[in-house]
Amino acid sequence: MLEVLILKLYDLPASPNARRVRIFLAEKGLEIPMVPVNMMTGENRTEDYLKKNSLGRMPLLELDDGTCISESMAICRYFEEAHPNPSLMGNGSLESATIEMWQRRMEFEFILPIISIFRHTADMWKDRFVQISEVAEQERIAVKARMEWLDKELSGKQFIAGGDYSVADITAQCAFVMAKAALGLRIPEELTNLSDWWARVSTRPTARA
C-alpha cells in the first residue's frame, strides 16, 4: 500500500469549523500545507472546488491521490487514526464514547446555534440565506442558558470530557471564540468554572492556530 505523503487543507480562516481542525493538528504537532479559500469571491462555488466537495464547504482535506474528506470532525478522525499520539478522541470504548458525547454536546449546544445566530444576522449572509431575526433571538437565549449549564457541568473538572484535554475542548473553544468575535457574546465572569476552563484552554500554545 502506498503511504499518503502530500496532504492539503482547504481552509476558511475565520470559520470555527476550520479552526477546530487547525487546533487539532497543532495539538498533534502536525503541519499541513493550507490553501485559504475565499468564500466572498465564490472560490468555494467553482466547478473545480465543487468536485472536491459538492456542498462547497470548508475545511476540506485533500490527499495526494485526490481523495477528499470534508467535515471538520471527519478530518480530525483521519488524523487521530493516522497519528494516535497524543490522543484527542480517546482510547477504548468508554473513553472514546465519553469524549464523543461531550464533543457532540459542545457542537449542538454551542457551535451550531452560534453559527446560526451569525447567519441569521450578519450582513454577509443577507443575500445568501433567508434571515429570520426571531431565530437569532431565541438561539441567543438558548446559548446563554447553555453557558450556565456547562458551568455547572465543569464543577470539579479541568477539561470538558472530565479527563485530559480533548477534541470536546477544541469544539467548545472555537464556539466561544466565534461567540465573542462575531456576536459580542462573552462568558459571564460569575460563571467561575467556565471562566477558569476558558483561562486554561485559551492560554495553550495551540489556541491561536
Next chain:
Amino acid sequence: MLEVLILKLYDLPASPNARRVRIFLAEKGLEIPMVPVNMMTGENRTEDYLKKNSLGRMPLLELDDGTCISESMAICRYFEEAHPNPSLMGNGSLESATIEMWQRRMEFEFILPIISIFRHTADMWKDRFVQISEVAEQERIAVKARMEWLDKELSGKQFIAGGDYSVADITAQCAFVMAKAALGLRIPEELTNLSDWWARVSTRPTARA
C-alpha cells in the same frame, strides 16, 4: 479490570436518534434491555433522570457501574469499540474518516432539519418551544433540495459512504423514516438512485428495530 456486564438503554421509541442506536445494535447482533421513557408525562425531567443526563434527552446508555453515555453516535461508538464486528464505523484512517464525513452529512442535511421542521410545527411542541413557521418552510425547501443532491451522490454507489452498509446509512434511514411518518415528506420516485438505495436499506432485517 471489571468487565461491564449489565447495560440498559433508555429509549424514546419514536425518536430518530433512538432508532439509530436500535438499528446499530441489531446490525451488531446485540440485545440490550430497553427502558422506554415517556417524554409526554415528563419522565425525562425527573430528578433521577436528570442525574443520568442533565439535558434530559434520550437515548441514554447506562453501564452497570452507573456511568451514563448520552448522544446516539457516542453510544454507537461505545459498541463499535467494544464489539468491532461487523464494522459500521470503518477501519483505518481513510475509511473511518469517510464514514464519519457521510454520517455527519446525513445528520446535518437531513436528521437535524427534519427534527427542526417537526419541532416548529407539531402540536406536542407548542408549549415546550417557540415555534416559528417560517423556519419549517425554509427547512422543508432545503430538505427537498438535499434529496436531489443525495440522489446524484448515490450514482454508482450501493450505500451512502461508498463501501459497505455503515452508520451513515443508518442515520439517513432514520431521517427518512421520520420525514415520511411525521411530516409526510417522501422520497420522490424520480430520484431513482435514492429510491433504489431506500429499497435496499429499508428491506434489511434490522430496519424495523
